[in-house]
Amino acid sequence: MGATVIVVFLVVVYIIKKTIIIVPEQSVYIKERLGVLNGVLKSGFYFMIPFVDQIRYRQNLKEQTIDIDPQVCITKDNVSVEVDGVLYLKVIDGEKASYGIDNFMLATTQLAQTTLRSEIGKLIFDNLLSERDEINGRVVSNIDRATDPWGIKVTRYEIRNITPPKQILIEMENQMKSERERRAEITISQGEKESRVNHSVGERQESINISEGEKIRLVNEADGRAQEITLISNATAKGLQLISEAISKKGGKEAVSLQITQEYLDALGQILKTSKTTVVPETLANIGGVFEGLSKITTKIPQVGE
Secondary structure (H helix, E strand, O other), X not given: OHHHXXXXXXXXXXXXXXXXXXXXXXEEEEEEEOOEEEEEEOOEXXXXXXXXXXXXXXXXXXXXXXEXXXXXXXXXXXXXXXXXXXXXXXXXXXHHHHHOOOOHHHHHHHHHHXXXXXXXXXXXXXXXXXXXXXXXXXXXXXXHHHHHHHOEEEEEEEEEEEEOOHHHHHHHHHHHHHHHHHHHHHHHHHHHHHHHHHHHHHHHHHHHXXXXXXXXXXXXXXXXXXXXXXXXXXXXXXXXXXXHHHHHOOOHHHHHHHHHHHHHHHHHHHHHHHOOOOOOOOOHHHHHHHHHHHHHHHOOOOOOOO
16 A cells, blocks of 8 residues: 555656756757657746657757867978867757757867868968967858858857977977077177267267367457457557657657666666676767767757766
């Protein structure tokens, strides 16, 4: 009796489970009735006929990721590289994803690998790394067109690693090293060039400054001499004017004559004082002749005998 109750209970639970179905959010279920498509169930609560209706496929509408395993690809210049990546896709049409292809995940993975090999084969190795974004875009475009009948939308593809052969890596490192050395030499030579240019410019500016200073000095000296000559000439002219005015006055000529006589006697006395050899006239009468000559100017003859 107890076993019968348990069996009945289990049968009821099984029937209820087959009768009531709950579809979660971002999911879609494909229902078949006696093996024929009977509806696409979106998120919600549904009743089904036990043993007649059944859920054939359950599709996830969220964006999904597929790891693309590493594979060897050959570039246009026959360089073998190992490439792997990540593919992002989502189910747009649950019916097509269920009946359009048997396993769309596996099919999309295979399609991504073949498309990637094709795109890499169009490029030379030197352009492979620089055109990674272009490769990703072309792979997505080609896969999306191919998977459209399956109700699949490929959103993006990202190349994760590009691994060239070991020998190629060594050559790349040597090339990068030589490139760095070349850039260092160019930088050093440019620095030396700029240093020489700056030095020559400095010397040129220094020469210009020295010549400008010498020019200013010569101009200043010339101006000073010109001013000196002007002052002396003005003073001389002033002195001559004063002498002329003094001579024209009463007694001026006599004063000039006496001044000349005094300067003559002072000069003669100075000569006699400093000279070791004294030369005098043979007679005092000659000295008198001198004073007679002066008297023609002064009209006052000094008396020698007095």
